[in-house]
Amino acid sequence: MNNIVTTDRLTKQYKSFIAVNNVSLHIRKGSIYGFLGPNGAGKSTTMKMLLGLTAPTSGSFTIDAKQFPADRIAILKEIGSFIESPSFYANLTGRENLDIIRRILGLPGNAVDDALELVGLSEFGDRLAKKYSLGMKQRLGLAGALLGRPPILILDEPTNGLDPSGIHEIRNLIKSLPHLYDCTVLISSHMLSEIELMADDIGILNHGRLLFEGSLDDLRLHALASGFAADNLEDMFLSMIEKDNLNKKQRARL
Numbered sequence: 001m002n003n004i005v006t007t008d009r010l011t012k013q014y015k016s017f018i019a020v021n022n023v024s025l026h027i028r029k030g031s032i033y034g035f036l037g038p039n040g041a042g043k044s045t046t047m048k049m050l051l052g053l054t055a056p057t058s059g060s061f062t063i064d065a066k067q068f069p070a071d072r073i074a075i076l077k078e079i080g081s082f083i084e085s086p087s088f089y090a091n092l093t094g095r096e097n098l099d100i101i102r103r104i105l106g107l108p109g110n111a112v113d114d115a116l117e118l119v120g121l122s123e124f125g126d127r128l129a130k131k132y133s134l135g136m137k138q139r140l141g142l143a144g145a146l147l148g149r150p151p152i153l154i155l156d157e158p159t160n161g162l163d164p165s166g167i168h169e170i171r172n173l174i175k176s177l178p179h180l181y182d183c184t185v186l187i188s189s190h191m192l193s194e195i196e197l198m199a200d201d202i203g204i205l206n207h208g209r210l211l212f213e214g215s216l217d218d219l220r221l222h223a224l225a226s227g228f229a230a231d232n233l234e235d236m237f238l239s240m241i242e243k244d245n246l247n248k249k250q251r252a253r254l
């Protein structure tokens with residue numbers, strides 16, 4: 001299989017607390033990979049390590065044949081990212097904010113309009129970022145990630161705070177990206193029901209450990225084998241997490 005991102009036993013420890021525990025991910029080129037887990041599971045921490053924003057305690061990763069840590073800078077050039085709530089210059093317009101990123105990346109002037117159009121913000125490009133609604137800020141963050149049309153997109157809960165029609169729209173946009181410009185998407189969420197409509201593959205994280213990795217079809221088979229309805233994967237996901245939480249408590253008592 002042609003994996004564009006692989007992590008090898010990636011681990012992040014804060015003092016005695018292990019936020020990411022020996023996580024080995026396999027992300028296929030051109031796929032949308034849904035990274036799922038409840039609050040505090042370690043999704044953002046894993047993504048931050050891939051982006052060089054926090055250093056792994058142990059383990060390593062490879063992105064597009066470039067190995068961390070030796071090829072750190074080259075890796076960054078491959079990735080467009082949206083991590084948690086992106087911040088902007090409040091007193092600049094959406095367009096001006098994107099223009100700053102565009103200049104840093106050395107892209108042509110029309111890249112900003114393209115990105116605004118892609119996320120449905122063309123109409124509001126000249127409004128100050130501080131006057132954007134939450135959903136508009138999310139879209140601006142996504143536009144920033146897409147600016148350089150990077151081969152890999154890392155999106156940390158990009159639909160957070162969007163209304164249902166906004167979620168639908170952004171989901172369709174993300175779904176179209178691999179075909180639109182041949183990229184690979186790693187996207188995190190709390191909800192399987194949201195991710196299953198766009199992802200090809202799924203990784204489920206809980207307490208820093210990877211509980212499941214595979215295609216959506218694998219997950220449906222896994223659901224059936226575990227006695228869950230394959231058309232309601234959310235129930236199985238929640239029960240998988242509950243079971244793991246119970247195991248963790250039992251381990252702690254021993």
Ligand SMILES: Nc1ncnc2c1ncn2[C@@H]1O[C@H](COP(=O)(O)OP(=O)(O)OP(=O)(O)O)[C@@H](O)[C@H]1O
Nearest residue numbers: 014017019037038039040041042043044045046190
């Ligand atoms: N700088 C830090 N120092 C100590 N602990 C941290 C630090 N950053 C994150 N953590 C802890 O690591 C764990 C994983 O956090 P992380 O933000 O990766 O979770 P997440 O899966 O993204 O959760 P959410 O869905 O709430 O965004 C949490 O328990 C968090 O408190």
Ligand SMILES: [Mg+2]
Nearest residue numbers: 043044045156
């Ligand atoms: Mg997070």
